[in-house]
Every structure is written in C-alpha cells, then in structure tokens.
Amino acid sequence: MADGMDRNAPIGVFDSGIGGLTVAREIMRQMPDENIVYFGDTARVPYGNKSKATILRFSRQIVSFLRTKQVKAIVIACNTASAHALEAIEKEQDIPVLGVIKAGAYTAARATANGRIGVIATRGTIDSGVYEQVLRDLNPGFQIFGKACPLFVPLVEEGLTHDFITEEIARRYVKDLQYKGIDTLILGCTHYPLLRTLLRKVMGEEVALVNPAYETAVELKALLTQKGLCHAPRMLSGAEEGLGAPASYRFYVSDLAAQFQEFANSILPYDVAGTEQIDIEEYGGSH
Amino acid sequence: MADGMDRNAPIGVFDSGIGGLTVAREIMRQMPDENIVYFGDTARVPYGNKSKATILRFSRQIVSFLRTKQVKAIVIACNTASAHALEAIEKEQDIPVLGVIKAGAYTAARATANGRIGVIATRGTIDSGVYEQVLRDLNPGFQIFGKACPLFVPLVEEGLTHDFITEEIARRYVKDLQYKGIDTLILGCTHYPLLRTLLRKVMGEEVALVNPAYETAVELKALLTQKGLCHAPRMLSGAEEGLGAPASYRFYVSDLAAQFQEFANSILPYDVAGTEQIDIEEYGGSH
Numbered sequence: 001m002a003d004g005m006d007r008n009a010p011i012g013v014f015d016s017g018i019g020g021l022t023v024a025r026e027i028m029r030q031m032p033d034e035n036i037v038y039f040g041d042t043a044r045v046p047y048g049n050k051s052k053a054t055i056l057r058f059s060r061q062i063v064s065f066l067r068t069k070q071v072k073a074i075v076i077a078c079n080t081a082s083a084h085a086l087e088a089i090e091k092e093q094d095i096p097v098l099g100v101i102k103a104g105a106y107t108a109a110r111a112t113a114n115g116r117i118g119v120i121a122t123r124g125t126i127d128s129g130v131y132e133q134v135l136r137d138l139n140p141g142f143q144i145f146g147k148a149c150p151l152f153v154p155l156v157e158e159g160l161t162h163d164f165i166t167e168e169i170a171r172r173y174v175k176d177l178q179y180k181g182i183d184t185l186i187l188g189c190t191h192y193p194l195l196r197t198l199l200r201k202v203m204g205e206e207v208a209l210v211n212p213a214y215e216t217a218v219e220l221k222a223l224l225t226q227k228g229l230c231h232a233p234r235m236l237s238g239a240e241e242g243l244g245a246p247a248s249y250r251f252y253v254s255d256l257a258a259q260f261q262e263f264a265n266s267i268l269p270y271d272v273a274g275t276e277q278i279d280i281e282e283y284g285g286s287h
Numbered sequence: 288m289a290d291g292m293d294r295n296a297p298i299g300v301f302d303s304g305i306g307g308l309t310v311a312r313e314i315m316r317q318m319p320d321e322n323i324v325y326f327g328d329t330a331r332v333p334y335g336n337k338s339k340a341t342i343l344r345f346s347r348q349i350v351s352f353l354r355t356k357q358v359k360a361i362v363i364a365c366n367t368a369s370a371h372a373l374e375a376i377e378k379e380q381d382i383p384v385l386g387v388i389k390a391g392a393y394t395a396a397r398a399t400a401n402g403r404i405g406v407i408a409t410r411g412t413i414d415s416g417v418y419e420q421v422l423r424d425l426n427p428g429f430q431i432f433g434k435a436c437p438l439f440v441p442l443v444e445e446g447l448t449h450d451f452i453t454e455e456i457a458r459r460y461v462k463d464l465q466y467k468g469i470d471t472l473i474l475g476c477t478h479y480p481l482l483r484t485l486l487r488k489v490m491g492e493e494v495a496l497v498n499p500a501y502e503t504a505v506e507l508k509a510l511l512t513q514k515g516l517c518h519a520p521r522m523l524s525g526a527e528e529g530l531g532a533p534a535s536y537r538f539y540v541s542d543l544a545a546q547f548q549e550f551a552n553s554i555l556p557y558d559v560a561g562t563e564q565i566d567i568e569e570y571g572g573s574h
Contacts, residue, residue: 043341044331049444054330054542154441157336165452255341281568 005072005095007229010035010248011220012071014062017045018263019153019190020077023100025268026217027075028249031224033231035248037069041280043254046153047080048122048189055124059085063093064283065252072229075220076100079121079188079212083128096223101125103219104186104212105134109142111208112184116143118177118207121188123148131188145180149173149189156191157263162198170195170202184208194267251275292359292382294516297322297535298507299358301349304332305550306440306477307364310387312555313504314362315536318511320518322535324356328567330541333440334367335409335476342411346372350380351570352539359516362507363387366408366475366499370415383510388412390506391473391499392421396429398495399471403430405464405494408475410435418475432467436460436476443478444550449485457482457489471495481554541567 013024017040024038039062041047047055059081066074073096076082076089082099090097108117119131125148132144152173155166177185185207187193193211200209224230234245253260256277264275300311304327311325326349328334334342346368353361360383363369363376369386377384395404406418412435419431439460442453464472472494474480480498487496511517521532540547543564551562 043337043345049546050330050542058330151438151441151445154438158438165455168452255337259336 005229006070007072008035008231009070009072010037010250012037012039012063012066012069012074013077014039014041014059014066014074014081015078015190016040016047016081017042018157018260018267021264021267022190022193023075023077023213023216024249026213027220028247028268030217031221031230033234033247035231037066037071037250037252039065039252039254039280040260041254042256042260043280046122047078048124048150048153050080050124052084052124052128055081055084056088058280059089060092061280061283063089063097065278065280068283069250071095073098073220073224075216077190077213077216079190080124083125083130096227096229098216098220098223100190100212100216101130101188102134103215104188104210105131105138106219107212107215108184108186108208108210109135109138111210112142114181114183115139115141116145116180116182116184118174118180118182118185119144119146119188120149120152120173120177120185120192121146122153123150125188131186143180145177145182147173147177149192152189152195153191156194157259161194166195167198167202170198174199174202178203182207184210186210186212188212252278254278254280292516293357294359295322295518296357296359297324297537299324299326299350299353299356299361300364301326301328301346301353301361301368302365302477303327303334303368304329305444305547305554308551308554309477309480309498310362310364310500310503311536313500314507315534315555317504318508318517320521320534322518324353324358324537324539326352326539326541326567327547328541329543329547330567333409334365335411335437335440337367337411339371339411339415342368342371343375345567346376347379348567348570350376350384352565352567355570356537358382360385360507360511362503364477364500364503366477367411370412370417383514383516385503385507385510387477387499387503388417388475389421390502391475391497392418392425393506394499394502395471395473395495395497396422396425398497399429401468401470402426402428403432403467403469403471405461405467405469405472406431406433406475407436407439407460407464407472407479408433409440410437412475418473430467432464432469434460434464436479439476439482440478443481444546448481453482454485454489457485461486461489465490469494471497473497473499475499538562539565541565
C-alpha cells in the first residue's frame with residue numbers, strides 16, 4: 001500500500017470490453033460516493049479464447065493506463081483477465097487489486113449444500129482451472145464442473161438474451177452440468193448475468209445462480225473500509241470543495257465503435273455519452 | 288512498384304485471424320510455385336465490429352511486419368480490413384496490394400442476371416458500403432442489398448457449420464435478401480465459404496454463391512504475371528539453387544492459442560506445426 005493514498009481518488013475498473021460494466025454498475029449501487037474510471041479494451045475484445053501470455057500483456061498495459069488516472073484501487077472486472085493476470089498484477093502493484101473470481105467462488109461456497117458446483121465461463125477461464133483451484137482451497141471436498149460457453153458473449157451482444165436459439169445453445173452447454181447434479185452455478189463471465197432469466201429457466205429453480213459482480217463490490221467495499229480508503233461522504237452542500245458534487249464516472253475504450261455506447265446505455269441507468277478513446281498499445285505495461 | 292523486386296520473394300497474406308487461410312489455400316492451389324508468409328492477428332481478432340480507424344492502424348502494423356519479410360506483394364485476405372484499409376495502404380506501399388472485395392464484386396457482376404446482388408459480411412464491411420460502391424461503379428443499375436451476420440464467425444469457430452442452429456440463424460439473416468429477389472449472393476467474409484453447404488440449402492439452387500477467395504487468387508496471378516513477378520518455375524532438380532525445393536509457407540500470429548493451429552489444420556491440406564508468435568504492436572505502422 002502506498003502511504004498517503006488519496007481516499008477520494010477514483011477506483012479503476014477494467015474489462016475486455018463492455019461486460020465489466022455489470023461490475024461497475026454494482027460498485028455504483030453499493031458505493032455511490034466513489035468515483036470510477038472504467039476502461040474497456042474494445043479494440044482487442046474478446047479475451048475469452050486468447051492465451052494467458054497475451055491477456056497478461058494486455059492487462060499490464062491497461063493497469064499502466066489506469067495508474068496515470070491516479071486510481072486508489074483496481075478491479076479486474078473480467079473473468080478471463082482475472083484468471084490469467086490477477087496474481088501477477090497483485091504482486092506488481094502497490095495499491096489494492098481485486099479480481100471477480102474469488103468473490104464468485106466464496107459466494108458459491110456459501111450457497112452450495114451438496115458441494116457440487118458448476119462454472120460456466122469463457123474457454124480461457126475454464127482452461128485456467130482458476131475457479132476449481134480457489135474453490136478447492138476453500139473446501140477440498142468440493143466437486144467442480146466447468147464448461148466453456150464461447151457463443152454466449154456474441155449471442156448477448158447480438159441482443160438474443162431471450163431468444164429460443166440462445167436457450168437451445170444454453171441447454172447443450174449445461175446438459176453435462178445437470179447430469180452431474182450441481183446445486184450451484186457460477187456465472188463466470190461478466191456477460192452471463194444478462195442471461196440470468198434464460199439460465200434460470202434452463203437450470204430450474206433448485207440451482208443457485210451466482211453472479212460474481214455483486215460479491216466483488218461487497219469485497220471491494222470491505223477492503224477499502226479496512227484500509228481507510230472509502231471516499232469521504234458526499235453532502236448535499238459539502239463544506240469541503242467538491243464533496244457536494246455527485247460521483248464522477250469516466251469511460252475509456254481502445255476502439256470507439258458505436259456498440260460500446262449502445263450496450264453501456266442499456267446496462268447503466270444513464271447515458272455514457274462522454275466515452276473517450278485512447279491508444280492502449282502506447283502503455284508499456286512495465287512494472 | 289519497387290524496381291528490381293525479387294520475383295522469388297514471398298507473397299504476404301494477412302487476416303484478422305484464421306479466416307484468411309481460405310484465401311491462402313486458394314493461392315496455394317492456383318500458384319503452387321509461390322512462397323507465402325501468412326499473418327493472423329489472433330490477439331486482436333475479430334475485426335468485424337471494430338471501427339475503421341482501429342482496423343487501419345492494425346493493418347498498417349501488419350503491413351510493416353510483412354515488409355520485414357521482403358514480400359513482393361500483399362493480399363489483405365480479410366473483407367473488413369479490405370473495406371477499411373485497402374485504399375490507404377495501396378497508396379502508401381510501393382508493392383502491389385490486393386484486397387478481396389474487388390475480386391468478389393467482379394465475379395458477382397458477371398454472375399448476376401437480374402442485377403440484384405446480396406452481400407453478407409461483418410458489420411464493419413456492411414457499414415462501410417464498399418461492396419455497394421464497387422458494384423455500382425461496375426454498373427450503376429445494380430441493386431445491392433447488404434446484411435451483417437455477426438454470429439456466423441463465432442458459429443463457424445465453434446464448429447457448428449452444419450448445425451440446425453446455424454441454419455436457423457442463417458434463415459433469419461437472409462430472409463430480407465430473399466424478399467428482395469437477389470440472384471447472386473457474395474460471401475463477404477472469409478469464414479463464410481465454410482458455411483457454403485448450409486447457405487446453399489437456405490438460399491436454394493437458383494442463387495449463385497460468390498466466394499471472393501477464388502477470384503482473389505485469379506486476380507493476384509494475373510497481376511504478378513503482368514508485372515513479371517511470378518515465382519520462377521520449380522523444377523524437380525533445379526539448376527538454380529533452391530528452385531527444386533517445394534514452396535515455403537510460413538505462418539505468424541499475434542496470439543498462440545491452440546485454436547489457430549486446430550482450425551488451420553482443418554482448412555489446409557497439411558499440418559501447420561511451425562506457427563510463430565510475434566508482438567504485432569511493436570510494428571509502428573509508419574508509412
């Protein structure tokens with residue numbers, strides 16, 4: 001921890017693209033006083049099928065960029081990047097760095113009754129085995145069943161979240177998990193909570209669906225509280241300069257395709273008109 | 288045209304990822320004496336939904352890389368990159384640069400009887416309007432109907448080329464084109480020829496399916512012949528050093544995920560074991 005960190009500094013949140021906005025939204029809800037700087041790597045999205053080395057390099061560049069915004073903490077709001085890069089980046093940085101995976105795993109560990117937990121995620125996250133590892137550390141008796149679902153992200157981004165085609169694909173993806181008798185399913189990709197209704201229908205009421213976004217915000221709040229890094233309470237007319245203002249949310253992307261703003265506007269409760277494009281490849285990712 | 292260009296130098300071929308291998312395969316078939324250097328931008332794939340500025344920047348970096356391999360000509364084996372970057376790169380380079388779009392448009396112009404031509408492609412290619420522009424230049428009387436099909440690439444990459452789900456999605460995508468009474472359909476993305484059987488079934492026998500990969504190789508051969516740049520004929524025991532050897536094919540990628548080799552091996556008639564990873568962001572793309 002860097003001494004003298006400014007408690008009113010923003011929180012940095014990043015994702016391969018737009019999915020991480022579901023995590024940002026949860027932080028906004030649970031910590032409305034906090035400023036947020038969001039980066040979506042829309043020029044290089046998706047991360048799901050790419051290698052660990054590439055994802056780690058991309059993540060380091062993004063962390064370098066976020067540090068130029070004087071963030072007090074970083075949330076890797078992408079399961080694939082959390083799987084491949086969290087461990088290295090945590091060691092390299094002197095501010096708190098959180099991923100979404102531990103939060104999801106802890107929630108699943110509390111939710112399961114029979115110890116049989118399913119994980120649906122990108123190929124990168126599943127192949128990394130990271131959910132299995134974290135869950136087994138919590139309880140070596142857990143049985144973990146992973147399934148890569150590469151079509152979910154493009155289907156969500158095509159807006160087919162309630163389509164019978166998506167339902168048919170979901171049934172194929174989760175068939176094996178159902179045979180295994182899981183009672184808890186981790187939605188291990190930030191896009192998947194947008195399929196919650198459909199997955200609820202396919203899985204049935206008896207399987208708990210775990211959304212790591214919610215729990216990540218809970219974990220972040222606890223960590224900032226513990227470190228004395230929560231933003232000062234905003235008053236309607238603040239005595240201190242600026243504290244009466246609403247929280248500031250800034251959005252940066254590496255590609256300014258229209259899709260980011262459309263999708264962002266559909267996820268967030270307000271318009272994200274001011275999204276700014278930066279050249280992420282210029283950030284060295286040195287540490 | 289650089290004077291004194293080596294006719295035995297390789298041809299550079301690039302794509303956002305693996306789809307361009309369908310074009311490379313066609314060059315190999317039609318010009319078996321030619322050496323090929325292929326680059327697939329697997330770290331930043333797909334290009335289809337990204338902006339013109341980003342695609343142009345990526346394409347310039349790749350051209351810089353290919354020039355370090357002393358290529359005598361460059362084929363942009365990606366419709367989206369051809370749509371966004373061909374015009375600029377043609378002007379900036381002193382060697383022949385070909386895209387896949389003109390070739391596809393010319394073939395479609397010859398194939399159509401009623402002048403009503405459909406184009407299916409990525410969102411980037413469709414929104415660029417480039418097929419429409421090239422076809423109207425050929426014949427202002429043509430009626431062009433474009434349709435973006437963003438799910439086709441992930442479906443092909445999931446191996447669902449003969450699945451009823453892909454067929455259902457294809458029926459939705461082409462429904463409007465069928466109402467318009469097209470008699471010719473351009474497969475305006477290098478992945479789509481892998482859906483030829485399914486598209487034939489959906490479109491019916493009376494609609495001509497145009498695969499730009501084939502015609503691009505025809506155009507390349509004509510161009511190299513005209514410029515005296517065809518590789519010297521390879522003899523079984525060449526008098527000149529090296530001419531008895533088979534053509535050399537080298538593959539480079541920006542991310543070495545297993546998927547590239549699996550897919551490459553399924554498209555090409557031999558094993559591409561020697562794929563090499565490079566850091567494409569190090570190539571400045573200056574011109």
